[in-house]
Amino acid sequence: MAALGSPARTWRGLLRELRYLNAATGRPYRDTAAYQYLVKAFRAHRVTSEKLCRAQHELHFQAATYLCLLRSIRAHVALHQEFHGKGERSVEESAGLVGLKLPQQPGGKGWEP
Amino acid sequence: MHLTTLCNTALDNPTQRDKDQLIRAAVKFLDTDTICYRVEEPEALAELQRREWDPVAEWAERRYSVEIGSSTSILGPSIPARTREVLASHLASYSMWALQGIEFVVTQLKSIVLTLGLLDRHLTVEQAVLLSRLEEEYQIQRWGSIEWAHDYERQELRARTAAGTLFVHLCSESTTVKHKLLQAGG
Numbered sequence: 001m002a003a004l005g006s007p008a009r010t011w012r013g014l015l016r017e018l019r020y021l022n023a024a025t026g027r028p029y030r031d032t033a034a035y036q037y038l039v040k041a042f043r044a045h046r047v048t049s050e051k052l053c054r055a056q057h058e059l060h061f062q063a064a065t066y067l068c069l070l071r072s073i074r075a076h077v078a079l080h081q082e083f084h085g086k087g088e089r090s091v092e093e094s095a096g097l098v099g100l101k102l103p104q105q106p107g108g109k110g111w112e113p
Numbered sequence: 114m115h116l117t118t119l120c121n122t123a124l125d126n127p128t129q130r131d132k133d134q135l136i137r138a139a140v141k142f143l144d145t146d147t148i149c150y151r152v153e154e155p156e157a158l159a160e161l162q163r164r165e166w167d168p169v170a171e172w173a174e175r176r177y178s179v180e181i182g183s184s185t186s187i188l189g190p191s192i193p194a195r196t197r198e199v200l201a202s203h204l205a206s207y208s209m210w211a212l213q214g215i216e217f218v219v220t221q222l223k224s225i226v227l228t229l230g231l232l233d234r235h236l237t238v239e240q241a242v243l244l245s246r247l248e249e250e251y252q253i254q255r256w257g258s259i260e261w262a263h264d265y266e267r268q269e270l271r272a273r274t275a276a277g278t279l280f281v282h283l284c285s286e287s288t289t290v291k292h293k294l295l296q297a298g299g
Contacts, residue, residue: 003237058286061234065279068238069115072271079268083261 010063011042017070038063115276119217123210135212136204139219139228140197147224147245149183149190158251165247172235173226177203181226200225211284218277221245221270231278238275242267 004010015029018038022029029035045059095102130138143149148166152159170181179196207215219228222245230236236244243250246267253263 003240058234058282061237062279062282065238065275065282068271069275069279072268072275073115076265076268076272079261079265083265 004057004060004064007042007045007060007063010060010067011038013067013071014038014063017067017074020074021070115273116280119214119276119280122217123213126213132205132209132212135209135216136201139204139212139216139225140201142219142223142225143181143192143197143200144189145223146181146190146226147222147247148226149181151183151185152248153185158248161251162247165244169226169230169236169244173229176233176235177229200229207281208284211281214277214281214284218274218281221273221277231274232281238271238278242271242274246270 018029018032018035022032041059041063045056089097092102148162148170151162151166166183170183173179174181177196177199179199180193181196182190182192184190204212204215215228215232218231219225222228222241224245227236227241227244231238231241249263258264
């Protein structure tokens with residue numbers, strides 16, 4: 001029942017996730033330790049002359065699980081930002097909802113230093 | 114952050130449980146295992162549960178040579194003692210760290226059978242999460258999906274389950290690399 005798909009697809013998915021993760025830092029994803037590790041792991045996965053598929057299957061399963069982790073975290077964070085990330089309105093915004101404006105006091109409030 | 118949290122939990126053991134207690138907590142879930150609790154109606158959902166959950170239960174029964182069964186009553190299935198013993202002794206082969214991870218996944222999926230499926234790499238994380246949320250997914254299909262609730266929860270469950278599974282496997286594996294000897298040249 002393991003609908004793992006092909007290792008190539010998992011590999012492409014992992015590359016995409018690494019790109020997203022490193023887009024913000026501006027650092028090319030090929031320099032990251034994660035990328036180096038994955039390249040080595042996938043190469044070992046191909047090159048092994050292991051007759052039994054079990055080790056390869058285990059490695060692929062781990063890669064697919066890691067990919068699921070990265071994808072679902074990214075989706076979860078994105079959903080959170082979009083729907084749950086706004087927090088409370090500021091006092092200015094709340095006043096604006098009912099058409100009021102906060103008073104401006106050029107000298108500052110009495111208790112401020 | 115899920116993997117870090119799991120590491121911290123394993124390091125701190127905040128609930129101060131030993132190996133036996135962790136195993137017992139996990140096996141206890143059998144009494145309320147999601148895939149053992151069946152509905153009788155609506156018929157479409159009952160049929161869906163049979164179609165999706167029966168194969169997993171049968172796989173577990175074959176793999177571990179135990180009886181699990183399912184029930185439509187509110188009391189749940191009656192799990193024979195032997196089943197509990199066999200599963201407990203299987204879990205005993207995992208390390209303390211791995212067991213923290215296992216207990217985490219069991220709590221997330223509300224099912225130890227699905228967790229076993231993940232540990233044995235019989236199910237992918239996406240499959241296990243779908244099976245755990247079968248009734249919700251059924252209702253979503255019928256009534257529509259609310260992105261900020263349904264998708265949000267689905268992704269969160271996937272993230273936690275994937276982290277837990279990865280954690281257990283990383284805590285349990287050992288890799289050996291055997292290099293072939295090169296033939297010396299002439």
